[in-house]
Amino acid sequence: MVHTQEAAPGATPRFADAAVTFDDVLAELARRRAEFREQRYVPKDFVDRLKQTGLYRAATPAKFGGEPLPPAEFLDRIERISAVDGSTGWVASFGSALIYLAALPVETQAKIYRDGPDVAFAGGLFPIQAAEPTDSGFRVDGHWKFASGCMGADILGVGIPGDESTAGKPRTALLRPDQVEIVQNWDVVGMRGTGSFDLVVRDVEVPREWTFIRGGEPTVDEPLYRYPVIAYAAQVLAVVGAGVARAALDHAEEVGSGYAGVTGAPKLADRPYYRAEVAAAEAALRSARAWFYELSNEVWETVVAGDPATDEQNAHLRLASAHLARTASEVVGRLVEISGTAPIYRDHPLQLLLGDALVPKQHAFLGPAMYDAAGAVLMGLPPTTPGFR
Template sequence: MLRIEEPVSRPLPEAGESGDAEAALDDVLTELAGRRDEFRELRHVPKDFVGRLKRTGIYRAATPARFGGEPLPPAEFLRRIERISEVDGSTGWVASFGSALIYLAALPLETQERIYAAGPDIAFAGALFPPQRAAETARGYRVAGRWKFASGCMGADLLGVGLPGDEESGGKPRTAVLRPDQVEIVPEWDVVGMRGTGSFDLVVDGVEVPREWTFVRGGEPTVDEPLYRYPTIAYAAQVLAVVGAGVARTALDHAREIGGGYTGVTGAPKLADRSYYRTEVARAEATLRSARAWFYEVSEQVWTRVLAGDPATDEQNAELRLASAHLAKTSSDVVGTLVEISGTAPIATTHPLQRLSGDALVPKQHAFLGPAIYDAAGAVLMGLPPTSPGFR
């Protein structure tokens, strides 16, 4: 029987080894530009590149300072994920889960001490759905089942699987934390967007997970630091939405660059000489920048409140969720518009907009960012209870 008894043990690179975080990130993005096609073929971001991302501080940006982490204000972390996503959406998506350590802050402090014993740079990947019931044991839970969408699992140091909520958790779902050697990864991931995220299935066969290695998703943190008072589920939605913004930014830059040179086979004027092309590119630019500006504005407002020692209000949480869903949809719509106005060129499988349109589609399809969020946010803004479970 496999049990989590010892801390995760492995060499972890220090963020400062490659100079400051920005310089390290520049180096990593240069490498990423040359390897993104490799990741797409592999269908995952390999562990060696996750190690490169660790050198940028991405995987200590949500580690508690008391355990050697360097927690970043949410907006600062989001901007780094956006930059990565401009180069490759899949890698941005995987890197975004550097924020997922805010979930682990709900574990007992003794458990967290074990997790960070070898260093603060921890890659955590979770497959939470569908929640699988686990039999209670004297020590915890007997976990068995199959879960989907474990983005980044191939490079993860720890894995989580979802359990249903119970009376003790107030109905909120639990997550059981396991080592990779306790889990079978099934590479079932054949998609048109975010192909390189390695969002594979996880299978667990009767592993007993001690109760202290489970946490309530969105539960009260045991760490008293500002980042863990920022709305947890809203932050999880933000880090995914901003990936779409990075993808859309690259699509717009491509449209502006190609507009001056592309001429169709019919002999029609080049794209930049067509009024509808100029108009739609300008409209898309304004639309994306507006959605993005509100997204960061709300994040910074809530962070200021948290730093002052006050919890985010229900309305602020709703605005975070709404701004995230709006940014995800806007980003996908922008890329779709650019495909529509670019003639026949984007129908080629090798055209950049093909990859970008698929990648931009994924964030807005996520449960945290889908159409139901508008209804739930609207209800809260009108003083009603949210209509979507797990909204906060």
Template sequence: MAQSQGTEPERAAHNSATAFDEMLAELAERRQEFREQRYVSKDFVHRLKGLGLYRSATPERFGGQTMPPAEFLRKIERISAVDGSTGWVASFGSQLVYLGSLPLETQAKLYADGPDVVFAGALFPIQQATPTDRGFLISGRWKFASGCMAADIICVGIPGDDSTSGKPRGALVRPEDVQIVQDWDVVGMRGTGSFDVLADNVEVDREWTFIRGGEPVVDEPLYRYPAITYAAQSLSVVSAGVARAALDHAKEVGSGRGSITGAPKLADRAYYRAGIAEAEAVLRSARAYFYEAADEAWQTLVAGGLVSDEQNAHLRLSAAYLARTSSEVVHKVVSLSGTAAIYRDHPLQALLGDALVPQEHAFLSPAMYDAAGAVLMGRPPTVPAFR
């Protein structure tokens, strides 16, 4: 009789890795479908749920299975290397930490049907809300609700008050209570479904509102990891996956056919070899800094400490640097690839558009360099919501 291979945890890990690889294979077949319809289909998001991505940040007391940030980020990077849009949508699995400041009774209701909750956020522009006996009556239109077509809960932004120190509130609404306006028409991250959300006199109970980055009531290590910082990292790492796809394409194509002009293959040209090698080194260096900062912060928390302001500055700085570096890597690959890359249907064109988007996010803007530098020099950060 054949003996089973490995221990039960080893078999479970193998099965999980196999399921992840099978998901990536399906994604490679369906990414064009997602780009054309401009959102990731709900059935595929359900498959991501099955891989644990949407319970990785759910509180363990509500059935969550905590995934260390670096582990989660590596999974998002792998997905993004196949399709940046799907990586972007999957990255929102980390953002349930935003909801850690909700009353525990509200969180119990949120996770009543299970720990796999798909969260979509459309916080801005902040829209007016009328106070009621129960909470707030909200109306307005909010932008950039990435992943809303498959969301279980959607966050929209309303003004804060004295109790929030002026910070805006996030109000949680069910998808069936709002209208999704499919207006997403962009050159990059086309499949994220970052549509507008429209509400008309929807009443939200006060206990279903929260302050983004507010003090959590959940006492678990992941909920002591800076929430806004984790969101920034989750979006940044998408760009690293896109850059990896561009470099893999460059190495594959470089060894292919020669130029139509009779010139040598790309891989036989010194400038191409040197340029791709340099881009490879630059990307790997930025990734090393990024993951080093994430691992260091997590180990501090696991040991019972708190993430310091300096550690948080490195988390924010490495995330902004990775997004910008990854975009530069994709641009470098395109510039080295000759006239083939100028055609609209060339694979690098989709990657070029996808690489543009993460660095444009407010969490990853050039302002993060100044803010991080200020903290590293013992001064307050120069931007709000830095931690």
């Protein structure tokens, strides 16, 4: 079943190719998601399908032909994809990653977008690998992990150290796919189809103007690039968890009236604890989701008005993202717990969704440390986590 998620407040549909509707792409995804899970990555032909919906121009500067979306609109799209397949939602979420590239020199950006605004960027940014400075740039050589979506990417990034000019923040060096070896070693219990493989680069010189500071000052003055960059990166991952939890709730509500245990016990929907837990899970997810989108719209209005997002707004965005990821994972876990023995089977829908829901919550941008860092900022203290803003 393809779930139609209610649109985020203020969302208006836009498509790069008017002949391709978002629902067409979701229907195709529902047919192919098992294929992606089995091969462990979303292939380039389907990334091209996502491009037709405008997802990979949603963070391209308008000056280069992009159609930048307000974050809440983009997040709503990612949530709807994730309700069909979390892995594809995770890969599609990196359509937002072009906000990082806004820190590149304008001339470099013009070269990136010269063939069109639909660009898929993927990166293996950690662990940071040493890069020898050269007269014109950096000599890159190393091995990086977690390059989600790399199999369908048009351009790849790897993490290298910063220097005095970056205030200690690391750089990302950009490379063509033919300069990078992809090691297909992704073997996980959740988000199996993200293709978060390792990247290996051997002795490639990258010009300085093809590197950027992650979260660095943008060289393009458009509203989207004034929205907090790292907070947005956390949001696009958290909302994947929300989509996965939505799929789990849809499943629980649909099968509750039809599933009876092998012992002859009442149908799930006839059991008071099942009804109560499904209702509580529904309330928890919708509440976390509403706060998440409310904050995104509030911060967007601030930056569109020409004002910078405040430290408190950034902290709230980070906190709401961590809370949504945690809530989504807990929702799926609760549904598994009340669903009898059926979910113990490896191919049961809830078992697959349980693994997918775990991944956003475990991400460094969304883990327990975010609560401490957000709390510190809200009480007037410095954030306790590096890269919080």
